[in-house]
Amino acid sequence: MQVLPIYSGATTQQILSLGKLVVLTGPSGVGKGTLMQKLLERHPELYYSVSATTRSPRPGEINGQNYYFVDRSQFEKLVAQGEFLEWAEFANNYYGTPRAAVLEKIKSGKLVVLEIELEGARQIRRSYPNALSIFILPPTFLELENRIRGRGQDSEEAIARRLNRAQAEIQAAGEFDIQIVNDDFETALHQIEAILFA
Template sequence: MQQEGLLLVISGPSGAGKGTVCKALLQEVKDLRYSVSVTTRKPRAGEQHGVNYFFTSVEEFEEMIKNDQLLEWAKVYDNYYGTPKDFVIETIKSGQDVILEIDVNGAKQIFKNFPNGVFIFLLPPSMEELCNRIYKRGTETKDIIEKRLAAAQGEIEQLENYNYVVLNDEVENAVNKIKAIIIAEKCKVNRNKVLKEEYLK
């Protein structure tokens, strides 16, 4: 019988390299899918429905909230963003793993709805390096950078809510550690109960 896939939840402060690590994982790990979020914001140039986001109306999104069709959701400025439950569950049941890059508040919601997920916190090598990475972007004012760094400290304090912590000193190292986590999780007894049944038939 086919083993169900995993839901990998990746969190970490802004500048920790979550997007880079997730992109590398998707290229290296077979049967790993990126969780496509649903949003009420308008598509930007080049974005495709079902690839970048599932684009929907405010009314439809609020209906999804009411019908418990989201693993997590948030309202950012005037737009809703969320993780569709059906997409994640159907993909996992097909035997594929799903990776979800999300903040600590979204991860808390997911844990309530999907405690069997694998929660990984990605850390930058140091706060100094995190500061350098954010400054190098050159896209934010000093004020915003200071707010991001303060937020990062608050997020790091929530490390104990996660199953694993991975230091992103080098992308290749971080990817290898997450690949090892995937292998270990798939060998857990509680994910392989059917094996015992098969052997004892």
């Protein structure tokens, strides 16, 4: 993983006033990744920040495109160096947003979108209150469970952990500027587009 040096000169708040930072979050399995993928296909002018993670790549995932895949000690070193805008541990793996690339894109006036977990989204909200935060909700908890099970990627123990965490995450939806229910995919996508490009 190549991490750019931390941007210096202007303060982070001054940089954020030049562009816009949008945070998209929600529980695992809610479809935020699929929504993000379609959003980027339809709006190539958006800048999607690729996160770093210590988890192993899933089939078809490409290093530097889906995630920067790094080992735990390397991730911890980057944390110590202040290289992340936010970072959190989820399902026994670290996830983080490289700081320099995001601030550089915002400084150039780009609309930057982060698709991150709840703890990271909370860090962004505390540090950058001007960021727009969107929480994606499932139509029902049963539907969320069906989606997680339908992936066929996790053990029963991992599914139980994800579902327990999802319950707590859904309760946090009210902390965010906007809540969108991903019941019908196209409707949810249009709602996000309306917010970003109003």
